[in-house]
Amino acid sequence: MPEGHVLHRAARLQGKRLAGRTIRAASPQGRFSAGAAEIDGTTLEAIEARGKHLFYRFDGGRVVHVHLGLFGKFRVQTPPFPDPSPNARLLLSTDTDRIHLAGPTTCALLDPDAVDRVIERLGPDPILDPVDxxxxxxxxxxxxxxxxxxxxxxxxxxxxxxxxxxxxxxxxxxxxxxxxxxxxxxxxxxxxxxxxxxxxxxxxxxxxxxxxxxxxxxxxxxxxxxxxxxxxxxxxxxxxxxxxxxxxxxxxxxxxxxxxxxxxxxxx
Ligand SMILES: [Zn+2]
Structure with missing residues (x-):
């Protein structure tokens, strides 16, 4: 299972490509179609990691919560984009970059209160909380x-x-x-x-x-x-x-x- 450094690295590298951009979202696999429709065409404000969790914060307060679990995998793709795999849970794309997510344990749209509840259950994160x-x-x-x-x-x-x-x-x-x-x-x-x-x-x-x-x-x-x-x-x-x-x-x-x-x- 990916450990925390993988998620922090993903947040940083994906954020460089996608933060501040208007995002097209889709769920070729279908299991996140309703969530993808809600964020499609909105701006991705930030990607944050905490422990093994990722939070994609979109304008309007919508947050996509991702936990890769044992089998989840990100791919970062550039044009020409290949056909997404049939099990792609979530695609986040601009004209120049695409994040392809398959196999996560969790990919869910949360409101800010629910995000806080996930974070409250987590202990300190060595990367985020080095001092206290x-x-x-x-x-x-x-x-x-x-x-x-x-x-x-x-x-x-x-x-x-x-x-x-x-x-x-x-x-x-x-x-x-x-x-x-x-x-x-x-x-x-x-x-x-x-x-x-x-x-x-x-x-x-x-x-x-x-x-x-x-x-x-x-x-x-x-x-x-x-x-x-x-x-x-x-x-x-x-x-x-x-x-x-x-x-x-x-x-x-x-x-x-x-x-x-x-x-x-x-x-x-
Ligand atoms: Zn020894």
Missing amino acids: GAERLTRSLARRRIPIGAALLDQKVVAGIGNVYRAELLFLVGLHPFVPANEVEPEVLDQLWKLSVDELRAGERSGRIVTVRPADVGERTRSALGRGERLYAYKRQGRACRRCGTDIVSADIDGRNVWWCPRCQPER
Whole structure:
């Protein structure tokens, strides 16, 4: 599933092309025809991301809420536009650009109050709330006895972290994924928050998740690393930890796998 950096990047790049423009909207698949008709011919004022959610704000207060879920995918197209795929839920186009959206979990027209309700249910977003997010995270985890690894995927706790960033952030901060959330020291949570801000911002800029530090991969730069060299823990079970050589292990938390190094992230 795309993590928060993907949505922030989509908001920024799509906004450059479409914000401030009069938009033609259509739903070739048909499942969003009524919503598309409502925004067709109106001006797209802004595209905003929060966590894994996107909000397309049109003049007159109409907002299209998109959540990609597991299978949703954007394509950015330029003329000559290809025929849309039959499962295109939403096309947003001008003469020069087209956003093609297929397979989202959510694509719905919301009024501003409903948008606020979606946003109120979300925890701090590392990209949007770098300054006060650590305090909000600390407060919210103080009430939770669930494993820190489970808490980090709960979008009410922190918005935008998915399975890749969860494993990598826990590695970077040296936390075992099964430590109860309310037993993690405030200074460790502070560090975890700062790392999540830095890592999601880097992911937003580059469009990919690269967490390994040059010192652990022969001083090569992030951009020089190939697939399979960019992460410390995610999907690396049975392979040697890049820092200490111990085999990475994995386990299930709430139906999702988590990976960690037993030596760099000791059990308490
Ligand atoms: Zn290790």
